[in-house]
Amino acid sequence: MSMENILEDEHFQLLAFLLTSARGCIDEPPIYGPLRLIDAADKLISMLMEKYRGESKEFQEIRNKIEKARNLVITNEEEFIKTLDDLVISLSKIVKKA
Amino acid sequence: MVDILRIIKGRRSVRSFQDREIPGDHLLAILEAGIWAPSGSNIQPWEFILINDPKLIKKIKLLSPGLYGMPKILIILCMNKKRSERAGRQGPSLAIMDISMAAQNMMLMAYSLGIGSCPIASFNKSGLKELLDIPEEVDPVLMISLGYPSEWPQSPERRPLEEVVHVNVYGKHLRR
Numbered sequence: 507m508s509m510e511n512i513l514e515d516e517h518f519q520l521l522a523f524l525l526t527s528a529r530g531c532i533d534e535p536p537i538y539g540p541l542r543l544i545d546a547a548d549k550l551i552s553m554l555m556e557k558y559r560g561e562s563k564e565f566q567e568i569r570n571k572i573e574k575a576r577n578l579v580i581t582n583e584e585e586f587i588k589t590l591d592d593l594v595i596s597l598s599k600i601v602k603k604a
Numbered sequence: 605m606v607d608i609l610r611i612i613k614g615r616r617s618v619r620s621f622q623d624r625e626i627p628g629d630h631l632l633a634i635l636e637a638g639i640w641a642p643s644g645s646n647i648q649p650w651e652f653i654l655i656n657d658p659k660l661i662k663k664i665k666l667l668s669p670g671l672y673g674m675p676k677i678l679i680i681l682c683m684n685k686k687r688s689e690r691a692g693r694q695g696p697s698l699a700i701m702d703i704s705m706a707a708q709n710m711m712l713m714a715y716s717l718g719i720g721s722c723p724i725a726s727f728n729k730s731g732l733k734e735l736l737d738i739p740e741e742v743d744p745v746l747m748i749s750l751g752y753p754s755e756w757p758q759s760p761e762r763r764p765l766e767e768v769v770h771v772n773v774y775g776k777h778l779r780r
Contacts, residue, residue, distance in 0.1 A: 513659075513662060513663065513666070518666075519666060522666035522667065523666070523669055526666075526667050526668065526669050526727070526728040526731065527669040529728055530669055530670075530726050530727075530728065534726060538726070542669055545669065580760065581760045581761075
């Protein structure tokens with residue numbers, strides 16, 4: 507397979523994000539660690555929504571909460587943590603239902 | 605005075621952009637605002653790399669976890685280490701201050717033209733040097749994304765003057 511279109515490949519984009527984030531997190535504020543992880547989760551959700559089209563409501567709910575959490579990182583750490591808790595509950599509901 | 609304070613207070617970090625080009629003369633005005641920043645001993649230790657190629661912006665995004673949205677323009681603000689050495693042992697820290705002030709000038713100029721911006725330090729410097737053929741003696745220190753905002757974010761709270769300002773001696777807070 508040619509590498510010509512590798513930049514458009516979502517898996518490659520996630521790979522680049524994870525590797526650069528791993529290096530960045532060493533020097534950055536600790537709270538950026540969870541931020542990078544939810545950003546990575548958001549990229550994974552794009553792929554999952556493509557794969558499980560019928561389940562997009564659940565994934566969209568998680569995506570909305572990620573967006574909320576992202577906006578809280580630097581303004582309200584407590585609410586950010588609560589939103590992360592809420593995200594895990596949404597995930598657990600999918601696990602329970604399956 | 606009111607106008608400049610309005611611009612300073614209005615600027616926000618914008619992380620989602622419209623698909624709309626920035627006029628060339630506005631872009632030049634933003635860059636020019638950068639070179640008129642204060643500079644210790646007038647060393648001007650900065651180099652600005654203008655990125656206007658959408659494919660290259662996509663590549664830079666892959667190396668920059670802190671770069672959100674798809675801006676129309678990126679400006680990579682770099683420290684020219686050879687120039688900064690002229691300031692002696694203070695060189696690197698003075699250079700960071702100079703470059704930061706240049707960045708602020710650029711972002712305020714952008715805001716005054718209705719253009720959104722975001723300062724970004726979360727990018728992989730080694731990767732960016734490789735991608736953009738940046739020489740050894742030049743270090744990228746900050747990136748500014750530019751574009752017309754999809755929305756202007758709300759302003760976060762600021763610590764009040766009464767807490768931040770100390771009058772004559774540390775600990776004697778401003779009273780109004």
